[in-house]
Amino acid sequence: MALQRVSRRAKWLLAILVVATSIAIVNASVFVFYPINVSLQGQAPPIVFSTGKNANQADLWGNTIGVTLDSTNTTLTLTLHPTWRTNLYKNISLIVNLDTTRTYYIKFNVTSPFTNAKITSAILYIKNLAGTTTYGTVNLLTSGLQPNSWISISNNPSKLRLDLIVIYTPANTDTPNSAAPNDSCTIQLVYSPQNAENPSP
Amino acid sequence: MKKYIAIFLISFLIFLPQLHASRFTLDTISASLVGQAPPVTLNQPAYTYTCLYLSRTSRAALTYQDFEGTSLPSNWASIGSTWSMIPGGGYKGGALQGTDNGGGIGGSTEFYWNTQVSFTSGSSYNITAKVKISAVPSNSIVYAGIAIIRNPTNMLYEISISSNNRFNIRLFSPSPTTLVFAQVTITLNTWYIIYVSITRTTTNIINAYLYDVNGNLLANISATNNNFNPNSGFFGVDVDTRGSATNNGVARFDDFLAGNGDLRFIRINNLQSGMQAQIIDNLGNLVASGSATTSNLALNVLSDVVVGTGTDGRIILKYPSGQNCLIYNNPTSNAILGGDTYTLITATMTIAIDSTKTLANNTFYISPSNANITQTIAIVISIVDSRTYYALLNLTSSSSLASGLYANITLSGSSNSTSIVITNSVVSTSITSEVSISGSNNYILISAYYTTAAKTSTLNLMLQYCTVANGNGACVLYPINLIIKS
Numbered sequence: 001m002a003l004q005r006v007s008r009r010a011k012w013l014l015a016i017l018v019v020a021t022s023i024a025i026v027n028a029s030v031f032v033f034y035p036i037n038v039s040l041q042g043q044a045p046p047i048v049f050s051t052g053k054n055a056n057q058a059d060l061w062g063n064t065i066g067v068t069l070d071s072t073n074t075t076l077t078l079t080l081h082p083t084w085r086t087n088l089y090k091n092i093s094l095i096v097n098l099d100t101t102r103t104y105y106i107k108f109n110v111t112s113p114f115t116n117a118k119i120t121s122a123i124l125y126i127k128n129l130a131g132t133t134t135y136g137t138v139n140l141l142t143s144g145l146q147p148n149s150w151i152s153i154s155n156n157p158s159k160l161r162l163d164l165i166v167i168y169t170p171a172n173t174d175t176p177n178s179a180a181p182n183d184s185c186t187i188q189l190v191y192s193p194q195n196a197e198n199p200s201p
Numbered sequence: 202m203k204k205y206i207a208i209f210l211i212s213f214l215i216f217l218p219q220l221h222a223s224r225f226t227l228d229t230i231s232a233s234l235v236g237q238a239p240p241v242t243l244n245q246p247a248y249t250y251t252c253l254y255l256s257r258t259s260r261a262a263l264t265y266q267d268f269e270g271t272s273l274p275s276n277w278a279s280i281g282s283t284w285s286m287i288p289g290g291g292y293k294g295g296a297l298q299g300t301d302n303g304g305g306i307g308g309s310t311e312f313y314w315n316t317q318v319s320f321t322s323g324s325s326y327n328i329t330a331k332v333k334i335s336a337v338p339s340n341s342i343v344y345a346g347i348a349i350i351r352n353p354t355n356m357l358y359e360i361s362i363s364s365n366n367r368f369n370i371r372l373f374s375p376s377p378t379t380l381v382f383a384q385v386t387i388t389l390n391t392w393y394i395i396y397v398s399i400t401r402t403t404t405n406i407i408n409a410y411l412y413d414v415n416g417n418l419l420a421n422i423s424a425t426n427n428n429f430n431p432n433s434g435f436f437g438v439d440v441d442t443r444g445s446a447t448n449n450g451v452a453r454f455d456d457f458l459a460g461n462g463d464l465r466f467i468r469i470n471n472l473q474s475g476m477q478a479q480i481i482d483n484l485g486n487l488v489a490s491g492s493a494t495t496s497n498l499a500l501n502v503l504s505d506v507v508v509g510t511g512t513d514g515r516i517i518l519k520y521p522s523g524q525n526c527l528i529y530n531n532p533t534s535n536a537i538l539g540g541d542t543y544t545l546i547t548a549t550m551t552i553a554i555d556s557t558k559t560l561a562n563n564t565f566y567i568s569p570s571n572a573n574i575t576q577t578i579a580i581v582i583s584i585v586d587s588r589t590y591y592a593l594l595n596l597t598s599s600s601s602l603a604s605g606l607y608a609n610i611t612l613s614g615s616s617n618s619t620s621i622v623i624t625n626s627v628v629s630t631s632i633t634s635e636v637s638i639s640g641s642n643n644y645i646l647i648s649a650y651y652t653t654a655a656k657t658s659t660l661n662l663m664l665q666y667c668t669v670a671n672g673n674g675a676c677v678l679y680p681i682n683l684i685i686k687s
Contacts, residue, residue: 049228058668059675060237061586078232083239084559086678088665109227114234140232166234170557176585178557180236189228199225 046099047106047153047191048073052091052161067092076189082166083180089164090131095189097158105150105195106160108138109188114166115141116183121167124187126151129159140164140185150195240586241666242558243679246578246644248520249550250473251565252527253687254573255516258470261327261462261540264314264436267511268297268455273312280354282310282440291455292331292392292414293484294510299440300336301343301450306357307375308447311348313437314459320431325400328436328459329506329539331414333392336451337364341442343450344369346395348439349407351431358426359439360397360409362387364450368411368420374428377441383420385411392455393419394503396465403427416503456507464506464539466499467516471545475521480537482509492521506539518545525576525648532572550577564684567647569654571607575647579683582614582643582664589639592666594621594681595632600661602626605652606685610662613646614638623649626658638666651687658685 055067059081066079076093097104106126114122122140127133136147153160168180190199266274271286281304290296297312305311318326328347337343346361346369359371362385369382387393394412399405404427411420436459442450458464469478472493479490480500488508489500508514514537516529527545531537548566555561567575584590594612602623609620611633618633645662660683668674 045226045228047226047228049230054669054673054675057674058588060240060668060677062588063235063237065675066233074228076228076230078230079235080232081235081237081675083237083677084557085239085680086663088676088678090672090676108230119234164232168236170555170559172556174557176242176556176558177238179238180234182234182236184231184233187230187232189230190225191228192225 044098045072045074046097047104047189048096048098049076050094050096050159052093054089054091055093065089065092078164080164080166082168084168084170084174087166087168091161092164093162094129095126095153095160095162097153097155100155100158102193103152103154104191104193105152106189106191107145107147107150107198109145109190110138110140110143110185111188112184112186113141113143114183114185116181118168118170118181119166119183120169121165122185123165125163125165127161127163129161131161131163135160138187140187145190145198152195239557239559240584241590241638241677241679242583242585243554243561243681244558244581244583245552245554246581247522248473248578249552250547251550251567251575251577252518253546253548253566253575254568254570255469255518255527255529255543255545257541258544259542260538261464262458262460262538263318264316264459265507265511265536265538266314266457267291267294267507267536268457269295269510276315277437278313278315280311281305282312284312287453290453293455293482293505296453296455297438298335298451298453299438301440301442301448303442303448305439306350306355307373307377309344309359309373309377309439309441311350311357311437311439313348313350313435315435317352317433318436319433320401322401322403324461325398326436326459326461327396327398327464329394329396329464330438330457331392331394331455332362332438332452334362334364334387334389334450334452336449337389338442338444338446338449341444341446341450343452344371344441344443345450345452346439347397348437349399350435350437351429352433352435354435356429357439358399358405358407359441360395360407361439361441362393362395362411364389368409368422370407370409370422370424372426372428380424380426381422383411383422385420396503412503414504416501456505458506458539460540462540465501465503467502467537467539468542469498469500469516469518469545470496470542471547472496472498472518473547476526477519477521477523479517479519480508481515481517483513484509502539508537511536516543524578527568528574528576530572530574559679560681561679562682562684564686566686568650569687571650571652574650577647578644579647580645580681581641582638582645583641584639584643588668589637590666590668591635591670591672592638592643592664593618593633593635594645595663595665596621596628597661597663601659602628603651603656603658605656606649606658607652608647608649608660608685610660611646612636613644617646635671637670645681647683649685654687656687659683660685
């Protein structure tokens with residue numbers, strides 16, 4: 001009797017094993033492995049930052065208009081010393097197209113805007129080198145990709161100039177001895193050899 | 202089939218990056234603002250009033266004559282002599298020259314303002330003229346001076362210098378009698394100033410003063426005489442030759458002025474304490490200057506009572522600091538004269554500067570006519586930082602200009618900038634040149650007037666200062682609004 005019960009259980013196990021094995025055999029058969037070779041041919045950056053005419057010149061109160069670049073010239077750090085009212089920093093940095101063969105298109109993505117309420121305006125101007133033509137502006141109080149239109153930077157001329165205007169509006173409680181508040185923002189310079197579409201967020 | 206699938210997959214993997222991800226590259230900019238207190242502040246000027254205009258409120262002169270031109274003045278008459286105009290031969294400009302021919306009263310010769318002056322009891326007059334003796338016949342004495350002639354014209358008082366080194370009061374009735382004289386050195390061809398007052402009571406009281414052209418008193422004589430008792434008379438000049446020759450003495454005259462008040466001073470009333478005044482003639486010469494210790498100021502113009510050549514001229518009023526407050530331009534049709542009294546009109550500024558001293562509004566009044574030009578310090582700029590900044594002013598397009606506005610706006614620092622220029626409400630230059638500024642003596646200066654009253658303009662200025670010359674380095678802009686009224 002007991003032997004009969006064992007035999008029945010073995011039959012059920014065998015049947016399950018057969019079914020499972022069959023399914024495995026069916027699924028394994030759809031995986032096909034083809035070789036793909038991805039080759040990364042690293043390039044020097046075609047678009048880089050450069051210091052402008054007023055970089056590291058005198059700022060207010062004996063400070064310096066701090067403009068620093070990383071070793072690859074792809075990270076720009078500005079340290080400015082503004083006061084109340086309209087502060088104008090002209091030609092503090094340049095965007096340079098080193099690729100002599102093609103035009104690039106740039107935009108700016110404000111990832112972390114200025115937030116202090118006493119900064120009532122902060123605009124980055126992208127101009128020609130002489131400063132006579134403005135190609136676009138970036139509102140540094142607003143996050144997101146700016147300006148709406150791509151700014152082209154051709155190989156001739158190959159430089160664009162950055163001006164920054166910051167307006168501080170004091171409160172009635174501020175005095176001549178009150179320093180304007182500190183703040184900071186971060187921006188991404190986005191560039192592409194095409195201007196057909198925006199990058200995904 | 203597997204072959205097509207493989208081709209599709211390989212193509213997709215190759216082209217997908219080029220369509221999207223590989224096309225966008227991101228560089229990073231980070232900006233840190235390290236806020237500062239303002240190194241430059243705006244402040245109100247030391248004197249918060251403007252000078253609107255100066256108006257002549259009284260004139261002591263009855264007549265004046267500077268003897269300019271080539272023709273003898275109209276409404277003057279002569280008794281004897283040869284009288285002529287000598288352009289360029291005067292103390293300033295031209296002169297009157299008389300050559301005695303003995304044809305006048307008592308053998309003298311006269312040239313006089315042909316308007317009768319009343320000599321009723323209590324009347325008092327002052328007469329002044331510059332005189333110099335130009336030629337003296339040998340062994341003779343030439344007298345030249347002021348004539349107070351009786352009407353009818355047969356008697357006179359002569360207050361004269363004479364070539365025998367005297368200052369005289371002589372009576373011609375009609376023969377001459379010396380009433381009094383003082384010994385004084387008289388140099389040929391040298392100008393002297395005779396100033397005489399005559400008061401008629403029951404007699405004629407004459408006080409006479411002789412000055413050099415710098416206003417230094419050389420002699421003072423007086424006489425009381427009643428030998429003639431006119432109801433009216435004339436004022437003029439005379440030449441007389443006595444001695445071996447009785448003719449041909451020659452004298453010149455300039456700056457003749459007659460009136461019934463003190464002709465030696467020009468008075469300016471309603472001044473602010475400590476204000477300064479200058480009188481400038483039409484030739485650009487400083488005639489008189491002084492500082493007010495009260496609201497009234499008397500300026501001694503004895504050296505040139507008919508200021509300049511008897512036309513236009515200027516009166517400049519200054520704040521106690523010496524900064525101009527008003528330029529009064531006398532019209533060319535008139536003269537600035539000794540005995541004139543002018544009254545100044547001023548108005549108070551309304552200045553509002555924000556709590557950080559980085560924004561300023563100033564409302565003030567200016568002259569309502571081109572006869573007066575208001576000049577003032579609108580704003581003082583102080584550099585709190587020890588360094589030098591480089592600044593300019595810019596008139597923005599948001600300004601509104603009422604008709605008839607003429608204005609120059611200048612930034613004064615280490616030097617004066619070129620000006621923002623508004624001509625009849627049209628901006629011809631909207632920006633100044635750059636000047637360096639340091640310390641606390643930097644100013645926004647305005648020189649302006651309207652052609653009519655009741656006008657208001659708003660001038661929206663931007664003061665730009667930079668850390669580096671020529672607009673380089675860090676630059677800061679302060680709004681400064683001037684509301685200018687007439």
